[in-house]
Amino acid sequence: MEKDLNIIFNRRSIRKFQNREVSDELINSLLRAAMSAPSACNQQPWHFVIIRDRTILNQLSDIHGGFNNLKNAPLAILVCGEPKAATLECYWEQDCSAATQNILLAATALGLGAVWQGINPEGGNDSDTLRRLLKLPEHITPFSLIAAGHPAETSEPADRFNTDKIHYSNVW
Numbered sequence: 001m002e003k004d005l006n007i008i009f010n011r012r013s014i015r016k017f018q019n020r021e022v023s024d025e026l027i028n029s030l031l032r033a034a035m036s037a038p039s040a041c042n043q044q045p046w047h048f049v050i051i052r053d054r055t056i057l058n059q060l061s062d063i064h065g066g067f068n069n070l071k072n073a074p075l076a077i078l079v080c081g082e083p084k085a086a087t088l089e090c091y092w093e094q095d096c097s098a099a100t101q102n103i104l105l106a107a108t109a110l111g112l113g114a115v116w117q118g119i120n121p122e123g124g125n126d127s128d129t130l131r132r133l134l135k136l137p138e139h140i141t142p143f144s145l146i147a148a149g150h151p152a153e154t155s156e157p158a159d160r161f162n163t164d165k166i167h168y169s170n171v172w
């Protein structure tokens with residue numbers, strides 16, 4: 001039965017990519033997976049910006065060291081939240097997390113590589129630069145940036161099952 005979970009167990013962050021475009025068809029599959037994520041009250045308060053322009057990818061990679069992977073990635077997907085689009089405004093980050101993880105799992109299933117690159121939720125310079133470069137409207141908040149492409153490296157599955165993190169006896 002665990003073999004059905006192989007996509008989850010095999011997913012690793014991939015940071016090196018082939019110099020090859022990702023097809024529209026594959027991108028749409030990633031986005032269909034993203035939008036299959038659960039969201040509070042099924043409000044789907046997310047948007048996705050598809051970035052394939054080399055100049056913009058390079059500018060994004062300069063925002064900070066964590067975004068370096070974009071230098072050789074043919075594709076980035078910015079997952080954004082629209083907090084006001086949700087009835088329960090407090091859940092949009094959880095909704096966007098679920099969508100982000102679905103993209104990573106779909107990338108693994110499709111033979112692509114991808115890495116989640118965090119954006120400081122407190123805002124600040126990174127988020128301001130992203131807003132400016134990607135022309136985000138005021139009511140939209142950048143949440144996560146995923147670098148993706150055909151992989152140029154492999155990474156072995158990591159078993160992180162750790163009973164120290166589990167509290168089996170009903171209470172902590």
Ligand SMILES: Cc1cc2nc3c(=O)[nH]c(=O)nc-3n(C[C@H](O)[C@H](O)[C@H](O)COP(=O)(O)O)c2cc1C
Nearest residue numbers: 011012013015066067069115116117118119155158
């Ligand atoms: C919220 C978040 C932010 C992350 N930010 C970055 C980042 O800025 N740059 C990067 O290379 N990896 C980033 N990662 C990827 C982690 O480094 C990676 O998931 C972790 O080391 C575990 O490795 P694995 O994904 O291969 O299992 C981020 C992951 C998460 C969930």
